[in-house]
Amino acid sequence: MAAWAKRLAGVRGVLLDISGVLYDSGEGGGTPIDGSVEAVARLKRSQLKVRFCTNESQKSRGELVRLLRRLGFDISEDEVTAPAPAACQILKERGLRPHLLIHDGVRPEFDQIDTSNPNCVVMADAGDDFSYRNMNQAFQLLMELERPVLISLGKGRYYKETSGLMLDVGAYMKALEYACGIEAEVVGKPSPEFFRSALQAMGLEAHQAVMIGDDIVGDVGGAQQCGMRALQVRTGKFRPSDEHHPEVQADGYVDNLAEAVDLLLQHAHE
Amino acid sequence: MAAWAKRLAGVRGVLLDISGVLYDSGEGGGTPIDGSVEAVARLKRSQLKVRFCTNESQKSRGELVRLLRRLGFDISEDEVTAPAPAACQILKERGLRPHLLIHDGVRPEFDQIDTSNPNCVVMADAGDDFSYRNMNQAFQLLMELERPVLISLGKGRYYKETSGLMLDVGAYMKALEYACGIEAEVVGKPSPEFFRSALQAMGLEAHQAVMIGDDIVGDVGGAQQCGMRALQVRTGKFRPSDEHHPEVQADGYVDNLAEAVDLLLQHAHE
Numbered sequence: 001m002a003a004w005a006k007r008l009a010g011v012r013g014v015l016l017d018i019s020g021v022l023y024d025s026g027e028g029g030g031t032p033i034d035g036s037v038e039a040v041a042r043l044k045r046s047q048l049k050v051r052f053c054t055n056e057s058q059k060s061r062g063e064l065v066r067l068l069r070r071l072g073f074d075i076s077e078d079e080v081t082a083p084a085p086a087a088c089q090i091l092k093e094r095g096l097r098p099h100l101l102i103h104d105g106v107r108p109e110f111d112q113i114d115t116s117n118p119n120c121v122v123m124a125d126a127g128d129d130f131s132y133r134n135m136n137q138a139f140q141l142l143m144e145l146e147r148p149v150l151i152s153l154g155k156g157r158y159y160k161e162t163s164g165l166m167l168d169v170g171a172y173m174k175a176l177e178y179a180c181g182i183e184a185e186v187v188g189k190p191s192p193e194f195f196r197s198a199l200q201a202m203g204l205e206a207h208q209a210v211m212i213g214d215d216i217v218g219d220v221g222g223a224q225q226c227g228m229r230a231l232q233v234r235t236g237k238f239r240p241s242d243e244h245h246p247e248v249q250a251d252g253y254v255d256n257l258a259e260a261v262d263l264l265l266q267h268a269h270e
Numbered sequence: 271m272a273a274w275a276k277r278l279a280g281v282r283g284v285l286l287d288i289s290g291v292l293y294d295s296g297e298g299g300g301t302p303i304d305g306s307v308e309a310v311a312r313l314k315r316s317q318l319k320v321r322f323c324t325n326e327s328q329k330s331r332g333e334l335v336r337l338l339r340r341l342g343f344d345i346s347e348d349e350v351t352a353p354a355p356a357a358c359q360i361l362k363e364r365g366l367r368p369h370l371l372i373h374d375g376v377r378p379e380f381d382q383i384d385t386s387n388p389n390c391v392v393m394a395d396a397g398d399d400f401s402y403r404n405m406n407q408a409f410q411l412l413m414e415l416e417r418p419v420l421i422s423l424g425k426g427r428y429y430k431e432t433s434g435l436m437l438d439v440g441a442y443m444k445a446l447e448y449a450c451g452i453e454a455e456v457v458g459k460p461s462p463e464f465f466r467s468a469l470q471a472m473g474l475e476a477h478q479a480v481m482i483g484d485d486i487v488g489d490v491g492g493a494q495q496c497g498m499r500a501l502q503v504r505t506g507k508f509r510p511s512d513e514h515h516p517e518v519q520a521d522g523y524v525d526n527l528a529e530a531v532d533l534l535l536q537h538a539h540e
Contacts, residue, residue, distance in 0.1 A: 126402075127402060128401075128402045128403065129402070130401075130402040130405070131398075131400075131401055131402065132396075132397060132398045132399070132400040132401065132437070133398065135400070135437055135441075136436060136437050139428070139435070139437050139441075140434055140435055143428075143435055157448060157449045157450075157451070158409070158413075158449055164410055165409070165410055165413055166406060167402070167405055167406050167409050167445070167449055168449075170448060170449070171405075171409075171445040171446070171448050171449040172445055174444045174445055174447075174448040175437070175441040175442055175444055175445040176441070177444075178427060178440060178441050178444040179427045179428055179437055179438075179440070179441040180427075181427070
Protein backbone atom coordinates (compact mmCIF):
# COMPACT_ATOMS: atom_id res chain seq x y z
CA MET A 1 0.00 0.00 0.00
CA ALA A 2 1.17 3.50 -0.82
CA ALA A 3 2.20 5.34 2.38
CA TRP A 4 0.47 8.50 1.22
CA ALA A 5 -2.93 6.75 1.17
CA LYS A 6 -3.31 7.62 4.86
CA ARG A 7 -3.85 11.17 3.71
CA LEU A 8 -7.26 10.09 2.41
CA ALA A 9 -8.61 9.71 5.96
CA GLY A 10 -11.69 11.82 6.56
CA VAL A 11 -12.61 12.31 2.93
CA ARG A 12 -16.40 12.60 2.56
CA GLY A 13 -16.73 13.52 -1.09
CA VAL A 14 -14.99 13.08 -4.41
CA LEU A 15 -14.74 15.49 -7.34
CA LEU A 16 -14.06 13.64 -10.57
CA ASP A 17 -12.57 15.17 -13.69
CA ILE A 18 -14.16 13.58 -16.75
CA SER A 19 -11.90 13.68 -19.84
CA GLY A 20 -8.77 11.60 -19.26
CA VAL A 21 -10.18 10.10 -16.03
CA LEU A 22 -13.50 8.55 -17.07
CA TYR A 23 -12.83 8.35 -20.81
CA ASP A 24 -10.65 9.56 -23.68
CA SER A 25 -12.60 11.45 -26.35
CA GLY A 26 -12.05 10.58 -29.99
CA GLU A 27 -13.62 8.89 -32.96
CA GLY A 28 -17.17 7.69 -32.40
CA GLY A 29 -17.33 9.73 -29.18
CA GLY A 30 -14.49 8.08 -27.34
CA THR A 31 -13.45 5.11 -25.22
CA PRO A 32 -13.90 4.49 -21.47
CA ILE A 33 -10.65 4.18 -19.56
CA ASP A 34 -10.17 0.62 -18.24
CA GLY A 35 -11.99 0.12 -14.95
CA SER A 36 -13.51 3.60 -14.78
CA VAL A 37 -17.14 2.58 -15.42
CA GLU A 38 -16.99 0.14 -12.48
CA ALA A 39 -15.03 2.61 -10.33
CA VAL A 40 -17.75 5.26 -10.67
CA ALA A 41 -20.41 2.67 -9.86
CA ARG A 42 -18.53 1.57 -6.73
CA LEU A 43 -18.11 5.17 -5.56
CA LYS A 44 -21.83 5.77 -6.00
CA ARG A 45 -22.68 2.69 -3.94
CA SER A 46 -20.37 3.93 -1.16
CA GLN A 47 -21.14 6.57 1.47
CA LEU A 48 -18.95 9.11 -0.36
CA LYS A 49 -20.57 11.99 -2.18
CA VAL A 50 -19.65 12.19 -5.86
CA ARG A 51 -19.66 15.13 -8.26
CA PHE A 52 -18.21 15.54 -11.74
CA CYS A 53 -16.12 18.67 -12.26
CA THR A 54 -15.09 19.20 -15.88
CA ASN A 55 -13.64 21.88 -18.13
CA GLU A 56 -15.36 20.22 -21.10
CA SER A 57 -16.41 23.11 -23.29
CA GLN A 58 -16.91 21.48 -26.70
CA LYS A 59 -20.15 19.78 -25.68
CA SER A 60 -23.18 20.87 -23.69
CA ARG A 61 -23.71 19.06 -20.40
CA GLY A 62 -26.65 17.27 -22.02
CA GLU A 63 -24.56 15.98 -24.90
CA LEU A 64 -21.69 15.00 -22.58
CA VAL A 65 -23.95 13.08 -20.22
CA ARG A 66 -25.67 11.25 -23.10
CA LEU A 67 -22.25 10.19 -24.42
CA LEU A 68 -21.03 9.02 -21.01
CA ARG A 69 -24.23 7.06 -20.33
CA ARG A 70 -23.82 5.40 -23.73
CA LEU A 71 -20.29 4.41 -22.64
CA GLY A 72 -21.79 2.80 -19.49
CA PHE A 73 -21.32 5.51 -16.84
CA ASP A 74 -23.88 6.22 -14.13
CA ILE A 75 -24.08 10.00 -14.43
CA SER A 76 -26.82 12.63 -14.72
CA GLU A 77 -26.76 16.25 -15.84
CA ASP A 78 -27.37 17.71 -12.38
CA GLU A 79 -24.23 15.99 -11.06
CA VAL A 80 -21.96 17.93 -13.44
CA THR A 81 -20.20 21.24 -12.74
CA ALA A 82 -19.13 22.66 -16.12
CA PRO A 83 -17.82 26.06 -17.22
CA ALA A 84 -20.48 27.07 -19.77
CA PRO A 85 -23.34 27.41 -17.24
CA ALA A 86 -20.96 29.25 -14.87
CA ALA A 87 -20.05 31.65 -17.69
CA CYS A 88 -23.72 32.28 -18.50
CA GLN A 89 -24.33 33.32 -14.91
CA ILE A 90 -21.42 35.79 -15.06
CA LEU A 91 -22.65 37.21 -18.39
CA LYS A 92 -26.11 37.82 -16.96
CA GLU A 93 -24.81 39.34 -13.71
CA ARG A 94 -22.56 41.80 -15.57
CA GLY A 95 -24.85 42.61 -18.51
CA LEU A 96 -22.31 41.23 -20.99
CA ARG A 97 -23.32 40.27 -24.55
CA PRO A 98 -20.75 37.82 -25.88
CA HIS A 99 -19.30 37.13 -29.27
CA LEU A 100 -18.98 33.33 -29.02
CA LEU A 101 -15.77 31.66 -30.22
CA ILE A 102 -17.03 28.16 -29.43
CA HIS A 103 -17.80 24.75 -30.89
CA ASP A 104 -21.34 24.17 -32.15
CA GLY A 105 -21.68 21.33 -29.62
CA VAL A 106 -21.75 23.72 -26.65
CA ARG A 107 -23.93 26.39 -28.31
CA PRO A 108 -27.19 25.16 -26.69
CA GLU A 109 -25.81 26.21 -23.26
CA PHE A 110 -25.91 29.83 -24.51
CA ASP A 111 -29.46 29.70 -25.91
CA GLN A 112 -30.79 32.19 -23.36
CA ILE A 113 -27.91 34.66 -23.79
CA ASP A 114 -28.21 37.91 -25.77
CA THR A 115 -25.42 37.95 -28.36
CA SER A 116 -26.49 41.07 -30.25
CA ASN A 117 -24.03 43.99 -30.51
CA PRO A 118 -21.34 42.11 -28.53
CA ASN A 119 -19.30 43.80 -25.80
CA CYS A 120 -17.07 40.85 -24.88
CA VAL A 121 -15.69 37.58 -26.25
CA VAL A 122 -16.34 34.17 -24.71
CA MET A 123 -14.01 31.43 -25.93
CA ALA A 124 -14.14 27.69 -25.34
CA ASP A 125 -12.49 24.61 -26.81
CA ALA A 126 -13.58 25.27 -30.39
CA GLY A 127 -11.50 22.48 -31.95
CA ASP A 128 -11.53 22.76 -35.74
CA ASP A 129 -13.49 26.01 -35.40
CA PHE A 130 -10.25 27.66 -34.20
CA SER A 131 -9.72 28.77 -37.79
CA TYR A 132 -7.63 31.85 -38.58
CA ARG A 133 -10.80 33.56 -39.75
CA ASN A 134 -12.67 32.90 -36.48
CA MET A 135 -9.68 33.84 -34.32
CA ASN A 136 -9.21 37.05 -36.29
CA GLN A 137 -12.87 37.97 -35.93
CA ALA A 138 -12.65 37.64 -32.13
CA PHE A 139 -9.36 39.58 -32.15
CA GLN A 140 -10.78 42.45 -34.21
CA LEU A 141 -13.80 42.71 -31.94
CA LEU A 142 -11.64 42.88 -28.81
CA MET A 143 -9.43 45.57 -30.39
CA GLU A 144 -12.51 47.69 -31.09
CA LEU A 145 -13.78 47.57 -27.48
CA GLU A 146 -12.78 50.38 -25.17
CA ARG A 147 -12.56 47.90 -22.28
CA PRO A 148 -11.95 44.52 -23.88
CA VAL A 149 -13.29 41.57 -21.86
CA LEU A 150 -12.19 38.06 -22.78
CA ILE A 151 -13.72 35.13 -20.89
CA SER A 152 -12.15 31.72 -21.42
CA LEU A 153 -13.82 28.45 -20.43
CA GLY A 154 -10.76 26.84 -18.87
CA LYS A 155 -7.13 27.44 -19.81
CA GLY A 156 -5.93 23.90 -20.46
CA ARG A 157 -2.79 23.49 -22.56
CA TYR A 158 -3.91 20.26 -24.22
CA TYR A 159 -5.99 17.15 -23.72
CA LYS A 160 -5.76 13.59 -24.87
CA GLU A 161 -7.90 12.08 -27.58
CA THR A 162 -7.65 8.44 -28.60
CA SER A 163 -5.64 9.67 -31.62
CA GLY A 164 -3.16 11.73 -29.59
CA LEU A 165 -2.67 15.01 -27.73
CA MET A 166 -4.85 17.92 -28.89
CA LEU A 167 -4.44 21.67 -28.34
CA ASP A 168 -6.89 23.00 -25.76
CA VAL A 169 -8.50 26.42 -25.35
CA GLY A 170 -5.66 27.76 -23.15
CA ALA A 171 -3.27 27.90 -26.09
CA TYR A 172 -5.70 30.01 -28.11
CA MET A 173 -6.48 32.13 -25.06
CA LYS A 174 -2.76 32.97 -24.82
CA ALA A 175 -2.76 33.94 -28.51
CA LEU A 176 -5.58 36.47 -28.01
CA GLU A 177 -4.12 37.74 -24.73
CA TYR A 178 -0.80 38.48 -26.45
CA ALA A 179 -2.31 39.97 -29.60
CA CYS A 180 -4.61 42.30 -27.66
CA GLY A 181 -2.33 43.01 -24.70
CA ILE A 182 -4.99 41.89 -22.20
CA GLU A 183 -5.55 39.16 -19.61
CA ALA A 184 -8.45 36.73 -19.94
CA GLU A 185 -10.84 35.87 -17.12
CA VAL A 186 -10.87 32.09 -16.72
CA VAL A 187 -14.12 30.32 -15.85
CA GLY A 188 -13.54 26.68 -14.96
CA LYS A 189 -10.67 24.84 -13.31
CA PRO A 190 -8.29 26.06 -11.84
CA SER A 191 -10.42 29.06 -10.84
CA PRO A 192 -11.20 28.84 -7.08
CA GLU A 193 -14.79 30.09 -7.62
CA PHE A 194 -15.40 27.12 -9.88
CA PHE A 195 -14.14 24.52 -7.39
CA ARG A 196 -16.10 26.24 -4.62
CA SER A 197 -19.34 26.05 -6.62
CA ALA A 198 -18.79 22.29 -7.04
CA LEU A 199 -18.14 21.89 -3.30
CA GLN A 200 -21.24 23.91 -2.51
CA ALA A 201 -23.35 21.65 -4.74
CA MET A 202 -22.06 18.69 -2.68
CA GLY A 203 -22.60 20.48 0.65
CA LEU A 204 -18.98 19.90 1.67
CA GLU A 205 -16.05 21.97 2.90
CA ALA A 206 -12.81 21.90 0.93
CA HIS A 207 -10.96 19.88 3.58
CA GLN A 208 -13.59 17.12 3.31
CA ALA A 209 -13.11 16.56 -0.43
CA VAL A 210 -10.59 15.09 -2.83
CA MET A 211 -10.19 15.98 -6.50
CA ILE A 212 -9.14 13.27 -8.96
CA GLY A 213 -7.82 14.47 -12.30
CA ASP A 214 -5.26 13.97 -15.05
CA ASP A 215 -4.09 17.61 -15.18
CA ILE A 216 -1.35 18.35 -12.66
CA VAL A 217 -1.91 22.12 -12.81
CA GLY A 218 -5.61 22.58 -13.60
CA ASP A 219 -6.99 19.73 -11.49
CA VAL A 220 -4.41 18.98 -8.80
CA GLY A 221 -2.85 22.42 -8.29
CA GLY A 222 -6.19 24.23 -8.53
CA ALA A 223 -7.95 21.96 -6.03
CA GLN A 224 -5.05 22.13 -3.56
CA GLN A 225 -5.08 25.94 -3.67
CA CYS A 226 -8.71 25.73 -2.55
CA GLY A 227 -7.76 23.58 0.41
CA MET A 228 -8.77 20.24 -1.10
CA ARG A 229 -6.67 17.13 -1.39
CA ALA A 230 -5.93 15.99 -4.94
CA LEU A 231 -4.77 12.84 -6.72
CA GLN A 232 -3.38 12.60 -10.24
CA VAL A 233 -4.22 9.58 -12.40
CA ARG A 234 -1.65 8.19 -14.83
CA THR A 235 -4.23 8.21 -17.64
CA GLY A 236 -5.41 10.85 -20.13
CA LYS A 237 -2.91 13.65 -20.59
CA PHE A 238 -0.68 12.44 -17.71
CA ARG A 239 3.02 12.51 -18.57
CA PRO A 240 5.77 11.00 -16.40
CA SER A 241 7.34 14.45 -15.91
CA ASP A 242 4.16 15.51 -14.05
CA GLU A 243 5.39 13.55 -11.02
CA HIS A 244 8.33 15.96 -10.81
CA HIS A 245 6.43 19.15 -11.61
CA PRO A 246 8.36 22.22 -10.43
CA GLU A 247 5.35 23.78 -8.69
CA VAL A 248 2.69 21.17 -7.97
CA GLN A 249 2.94 17.94 -6.00
CA ALA A 250 -0.19 15.76 -5.86
CA ASP A 251 -1.18 14.16 -2.55
CA GLY A 252 -0.83 10.89 -4.43
CA TYR A 253 -0.41 9.40 -7.88
CA VAL A 254 -2.50 6.42 -9.02
CA ASP A 255 -2.46 4.34 -12.18
CA ASN A 256 -6.11 5.07 -12.92
CA LEU A 257 -9.46 5.90 -11.35
CA ALA A 258 -9.98 2.28 -10.32
CA GLU A 259 -6.88 2.39 -8.11
CA ALA A 260 -7.95 5.74 -6.66
CA VAL A 261 -11.33 4.29 -5.70
CA ASP A 262 -9.74 1.18 -4.17
CA LEU A 263 -7.62 3.38 -1.92
CA LEU A 264 -10.47 5.76 -1.10
CA LEU A 265 -12.81 2.99 -0.07
CA GLN A 266 -10.08 1.55 2.16
CA HIS A 267 -8.91 4.76 3.78
CA ALA A 268 -11.53 7.49 3.62
CA HIS A 269 -13.31 6.34 6.76
CA GLU A 270 -10.21 5.77 8.85
CA MET B 271 9.67 71.88 -37.24
CA ALA B 272 9.61 69.20 -34.60
CA ALA B 273 12.31 69.88 -31.97
CA TRP B 274 13.34 66.25 -31.93
CA ALA B 275 14.35 66.39 -35.63
CA LYS B 276 17.81 67.61 -34.50
CA ARG B 277 18.37 64.07 -33.31
CA LEU B 278 18.62 63.02 -36.94
CA ALA B 279 21.98 64.78 -37.33
CA GLY B 280 24.72 62.41 -38.48
CA VAL B 281 22.42 59.75 -39.89
CA ARG B 282 24.08 58.03 -42.85
CA GLY B 283 21.65 55.20 -43.53
CA VAL B 284 17.97 54.35 -43.24
CA LEU B 285 16.35 51.00 -42.48
CA LEU B 286 12.79 50.88 -43.77
CA ASP B 287 10.10 48.53 -42.55
CA ILE B 288 7.86 47.54 -45.47
CA SER B 289 4.33 46.57 -44.40
CA GLY B 290 2.55 49.56 -42.87
CA VAL B 291 5.30 51.97 -43.98
CA LEU B 292 5.54 51.44 -47.75
CA TYR B 293 2.17 49.79 -48.28
CA ASP B 294 -0.78 48.04 -46.61
CA SER B 295 -1.30 44.48 -47.83
CA GLY B 296 -4.78 43.36 -48.79
CA GLU B 297 -6.98 42.48 -51.73
CA GLY B 298 -5.21 42.49 -55.07
CA GLY B 299 -1.83 42.62 -53.29
CA GLY B 300 -2.34 45.87 -51.42
CA THR B 301 -2.17 49.66 -51.65
CA PRO B 302 0.84 52.01 -51.40
CA ILE B 303 0.66 54.42 -48.46
CA ASP B 304 0.24 58.01 -49.68
CA GLY B 305 3.58 59.58 -50.56
CA SER B 306 5.67 56.48 -49.86
CA VAL B 307 6.59 55.66 -53.48
CA GLU B 308 8.02 59.17 -53.93
CA ALA B 309 9.63 59.12 -50.47
CA VAL B 310 11.62 55.97 -51.29
CA ALA B 311 12.65 57.48 -54.63
CA ARG B 312 13.86 60.67 -52.90
CA LEU B 313 15.83 58.68 -50.33
CA LYS B 314 17.52 56.73 -53.09
CA ARG B 315 18.51 59.91 -54.93
CA SER B 316 20.03 61.25 -51.68
CA GLN B 317 23.42 60.40 -50.19
CA LEU B 318 21.78 58.23 -47.53
CA LYS B 319 22.13 54.48 -47.72
CA VAL B 320 18.80 52.63 -47.83
CA ARG B 321 17.89 49.07 -46.85
CA PHE B 322 14.55 47.37 -46.35
CA CYS B 323 14.19 45.40 -43.11
CA THR B 324 10.98 43.39 -42.94
CA ASN B 325 9.40 40.63 -40.89
CA GLU B 326 7.29 39.68 -43.91
CA SER B 327 7.04 35.92 -43.76
CA GLN B 328 3.99 35.14 -45.91
CA LYS B 329 5.80 35.88 -49.16
CA SER B 330 9.25 35.05 -50.49
CA ARG B 331 11.53 38.06 -51.06
CA GLY B 332 11.06 37.54 -54.81
CA GLU B 333 7.28 37.69 -54.56
CA LEU B 334 7.38 40.67 -52.20
CA VAL B 335 9.72 42.66 -54.46
CA ARG B 336 7.65 41.91 -57.55
CA LEU B 337 4.53 43.17 -55.75
CA LEU B 338 6.25 46.35 -54.53
CA ARG B 339 7.68 47.11 -57.97
CA ARG B 340 4.20 46.69 -59.41
CA LEU B 341 2.99 49.26 -56.86
CA GLY B 342 5.68 51.65 -58.12
CA PHE B 343 8.50 51.21 -55.59
CA ASP B 344 12.19 51.25 -56.57
CA ILE B 345 13.37 48.10 -54.75
CA SER B 346 15.38 45.00 -55.59
CA GLU B 347 15.72 41.65 -53.86
CA ASP B 348 19.29 42.21 -52.66
CA GLU B 349 18.22 45.32 -50.76
CA VAL B 350 15.86 43.32 -48.50
CA THR B 351 16.69 41.76 -45.10
CA ALA B 352 13.95 39.20 -44.34
CA PRO B 353 13.61 36.45 -41.73
CA ALA B 354 13.22 33.38 -43.95
CA PRO B 355 16.77 33.49 -45.40
CA ALA B 356 18.14 34.20 -41.91
CA ALA B 357 16.27 31.16 -40.58
CA CYS B 358 17.62 28.96 -43.40
CA GLN B 359 21.16 29.90 -42.40
CA ILE B 360 20.47 28.93 -38.77
CA LEU B 361 18.89 25.62 -39.83
CA LYS B 362 21.94 24.73 -41.91
CA GLU B 363 24.43 25.76 -39.22
CA ARG B 364 22.69 23.66 -36.55
CA GLY B 365 21.73 20.66 -38.69
CA LEU B 366 18.03 21.23 -38.06
CA ARG B 367 15.36 19.70 -40.31
CA PRO B 368 12.17 21.73 -39.90
CA HIS B 369 8.52 20.92 -40.00
CA LEU B 370 7.24 24.07 -41.74
CA LEU B 371 4.13 25.82 -40.38
CA ILE B 372 4.18 28.49 -43.08
CA HIS B 373 2.22 30.06 -45.91
CA ASP B 374 2.74 28.60 -49.37
CA GLY B 375 3.96 32.02 -50.55
CA VAL B 376 7.19 31.77 -48.55
CA ARG B 377 7.85 28.08 -49.27
CA PRO B 378 10.31 28.77 -52.12
CA GLU B 379 12.75 30.29 -49.57
CA PHE B 380 13.04 26.82 -48.00
CA ASP B 381 13.63 24.94 -51.29
CA GLN B 382 17.18 23.96 -50.33
CA ILE B 383 16.27 22.81 -46.79
CA ASP B 384 15.96 19.14 -45.79
CA THR B 385 12.52 18.69 -44.21
CA SER B 386 12.62 14.89 -43.85
CA ASN B 387 12.21 13.37 -40.37
CA PRO B 388 11.82 16.80 -38.73
CA ASN B 389 13.60 17.71 -35.48
CA CYS B 390 12.22 21.23 -35.07
CA VAL B 391 9.31 23.47 -36.08
CA VAL B 392 9.69 26.69 -38.06
CA MET B 393 6.63 28.93 -38.01
CA ALA B 394 5.88 32.07 -39.97
CA ASP B 395 2.83 34.21 -40.69
CA ALA B 396 0.73 31.39 -42.13
CA GLY B 397 -2.51 33.39 -42.37
CA ASP B 398 -5.42 31.11 -43.22
CA ASP B 399 -3.07 28.14 -42.93
CA PHE B 400 -3.12 28.63 -39.14
CA SER B 401 -5.89 26.03 -39.04
CA TYR B 402 -6.49 23.95 -35.91
CA ARG B 403 -5.26 20.92 -37.81
CA ASN B 404 -1.97 22.56 -38.82
CA MET B 405 -1.39 24.03 -35.37
CA ASN B 406 -2.08 20.68 -33.76
CA GLN B 407 0.33 18.90 -36.09
CA ALA B 408 3.14 21.29 -35.12
CA PHE B 409 2.18 20.93 -31.44
CA GLN B 410 2.22 17.12 -31.55
CA LEU B 411 5.62 17.10 -33.25
CA LEU B 412 7.10 19.43 -30.62
CA MET B 413 5.69 17.27 -27.82
CA GLU B 414 7.37 14.21 -29.30
CA LEU B 415 10.83 15.80 -29.46
CA GLU B 416 13.17 15.25 -26.54
CA ARG B 417 14.52 18.79 -26.97
CA PRO B 418 11.76 20.73 -28.71
CA VAL B 419 13.03 23.61 -30.87
CA LEU B 420 10.54 26.19 -32.14
CA ILE B 421 11.79 28.92 -34.46
CA SER B 422 9.42 31.80 -35.19
CA LEU B 423 9.92 34.28 -38.04
CA GLY B 424 9.11 37.41 -36.07
CA LYS B 425 6.79 37.71 -33.08
CA GLY B 426 4.45 40.48 -34.20
CA ARG B 427 1.08 40.72 -32.46
CA TYR B 428 -0.83 41.92 -35.53
CA TYR B 429 -0.47 43.85 -38.76
CA LYS B 430 -2.73 46.04 -40.79
CA GLU B 431 -4.36 44.98 -44.02
CA THR B 432 -6.54 47.28 -46.06
CA SER B 433 -9.53 45.40 -44.57
CA GLY B 434 -8.43 45.79 -40.93
CA LEU B 435 -6.04 44.45 -38.28
CA MET B 436 -4.89 40.85 -38.75
CA LEU B 437 -3.37 38.40 -36.25
CA ASP B 438 0.35 37.94 -36.82
CA VAL B 439 2.67 34.99 -36.15
CA GLY B 440 3.49 36.14 -32.60
CA ALA B 441 0.01 35.26 -31.35
CA TYR B 442 0.32 31.71 -32.67
CA MET B 443 3.87 31.47 -31.35
CA LYS B 444 2.53 32.24 -27.86
CA ALA B 445 -0.08 29.51 -28.30
CA LEU B 446 2.56 26.86 -29.05
CA GLU B 447 4.91 28.16 -26.34
CA TYR B 448 2.16 27.81 -23.73
CA ALA B 449 0.89 24.44 -24.94
CA CYS B 450 4.39 22.92 -25.03
CA GLY B 451 5.87 24.79 -22.06
CA ILE B 452 8.79 26.07 -24.16
CA GLU B 453 10.22 29.36 -25.42
CA ALA B 454 10.53 30.03 -29.13
CA GLU B 455 13.65 31.40 -30.80
CA VAL B 456 12.69 34.51 -32.76
CA VAL B 457 14.36 35.21 -36.10
CA GLY B 458 13.55 38.69 -37.40
CA LYS B 459 12.83 42.00 -35.68
CA PRO B 460 13.24 42.70 -32.75
CA SER B 461 16.14 40.21 -32.56
CA PRO B 462 19.45 42.13 -32.34
CA GLU B 463 21.20 39.65 -34.68
CA PHE B 464 18.66 40.49 -37.35
CA PHE B 465 19.14 44.26 -37.11
CA ARG B 466 22.91 43.77 -37.05
CA SER B 467 22.83 41.72 -40.25
CA ALA B 468 20.91 44.55 -41.95
CA LEU B 469 23.45 47.12 -40.70
CA GLN B 470 26.31 44.92 -41.88
CA ALA B 471 24.76 44.72 -45.34
CA MET B 472 24.78 48.56 -45.42
CA GLY B 473 28.31 48.80 -44.03
CA LEU B 474 27.18 51.05 -41.17
CA GLU B 475 27.45 51.15 -37.40
CA ALA B 476 24.24 51.25 -35.35
CA HIS B 477 24.75 54.88 -34.29
CA GLN B 478 24.87 55.94 -37.95
CA ALA B 479 21.46 54.50 -38.85
CA VAL B 480 17.79 55.18 -38.23
CA MET B 481 14.96 52.64 -38.37
CA ILE B 482 11.54 53.75 -39.63
CA GLY B 483 8.65 51.47 -38.78
CA ASP B 484 5.00 51.24 -37.70
CA ASP B 485 5.61 48.78 -34.82
CA ILE B 486 6.52 50.53 -31.57
CA VAL B 487 7.99 47.38 -30.02
CA GLY B 488 9.33 45.32 -32.94
CA ASP B 489 10.71 48.17 -35.04
CA VAL B 490 11.34 51.08 -32.69
CA GLY B 491 12.19 49.29 -29.46
CA GLY B 492 14.24 46.61 -31.21
CA ALA B 493 16.32 49.11 -33.21
CA GLN B 494 16.94 51.31 -30.17
CA GLN B 495 18.17 48.33 -28.16
CA CYS B 496 20.78 47.82 -30.89
CA GLY B 497 21.96 51.44 -30.54
CA MET B 498 20.08 52.82 -33.54
CA ARG B 499 17.71 55.75 -33.62
CA ALA B 500 14.13 54.96 -34.56
CA LEU B 501 11.05 56.80 -35.80
CA GLN B 502 7.46 55.54 -35.71
CA VAL B 503 5.11 56.40 -38.57
CA ARG B 504 1.42 57.01 -37.89
CA THR B 505 0.45 54.59 -40.66
CA GLY B 506 -0.07 50.83 -40.82
CA LYS B 507 -0.70 49.28 -37.41
CA PHE B 508 0.10 52.54 -35.54
CA ARG B 509 -2.37 53.30 -32.76
CA PRO B 510 -2.52 56.59 -30.82
CA SER B 511 -1.71 54.76 -27.58
CA ASP B 512 1.71 53.87 -29.07
CA GLU B 513 2.87 57.44 -28.37
CA HIS B 514 2.43 56.72 -24.65
CA HIS B 515 3.82 53.19 -24.65
CA PRO B 516 4.88 52.14 -21.14
CA GLU B 517 8.29 50.85 -22.26
CA VAL B 518 9.27 52.32 -25.61
CA GLN B 519 9.61 55.97 -26.67
CA ALA B 520 10.51 56.61 -30.32
CA ASP B 521 13.08 59.29 -31.14
CA GLY B 522 10.28 60.90 -33.12
CA TYR B 523 6.78 60.30 -34.47
CA VAL B 524 5.87 61.25 -38.04
CA ASP B 525 2.61 61.15 -39.94
CA ASN B 526 4.06 58.92 -42.66
CA LEU B 527 7.23 57.98 -44.49
CA ALA B 528 7.04 61.11 -46.63
CA GLU B 529 7.34 63.32 -43.52
CA ALA B 530 10.18 61.17 -42.17
CA VAL B 531 12.11 61.62 -45.42
CA ASP B 532 11.47 65.40 -45.45
CA LEU B 533 13.00 65.66 -41.98
CA LEU B 534 15.87 63.30 -42.76
CA LEU B 535 16.90 65.16 -45.88
CA GLN B 536 16.84 68.43 -43.92
CA HIS B 537 18.67 67.27 -40.82
CA ALA B 538 20.77 64.18 -41.47
CA HIS B 539 23.77 66.15 -42.71
CA GLU B 540 23.71 68.82 -39.99
